Amino acid sequence: MNIFSYVVDHDEGKEPNPHFGSCTLCRCKYSESLEETHGVKGRKNIVELAEIGDWVIGTGGTGSRSAGKGKLIYTMRVDEKPTRGKFYEDPRFLRKNPKRPENNFQREGQFALVSRHFWYFGSEAIEIPSKFRLEKNPRGFHYINPAEFRPFLKWLEANYRAGKQGEPCYRENTKGIKPCKSCC
16 A cells, blocks of 8 residues: 655645545646656656555645645545546546546546545645654655554544545635635
């Protein structure tokens, strides 16, 4: 089991997408160079590396479109990993409005991560207790040691219900969405 942690620079409800009963990560956190070369020339990223049973943790960034440093935006277990083409065609995800793949590489070489076991806080992002070391590098992603992750997961399960807890931190032209605490 791998546990990936990264900073969510802009939480707009698309990537991650916590709507309609599942949390998905599709067009974000993949290597741009892979798309350009159609090879494995760049550093692979979370969507390429994650497998079923792995976990993804998204922590807050310091910008106005994120929740702020030291905050947990979401945690998800990877339950499915379809290609982006299959994800787009799957009726379960039509309401998520995924961006249609434009070429064969996007359809067959890129993936979506799908979770039915997740906690998404968004604009209601919670403080990460200092005893859990989930944030290390604001660029790219890093791996969390499973021995460090297990106590965090137990704490999360004991204190919060799974599922969508809040709306995304930032949405353009949307009224009634609570802004991130860092934006107030």
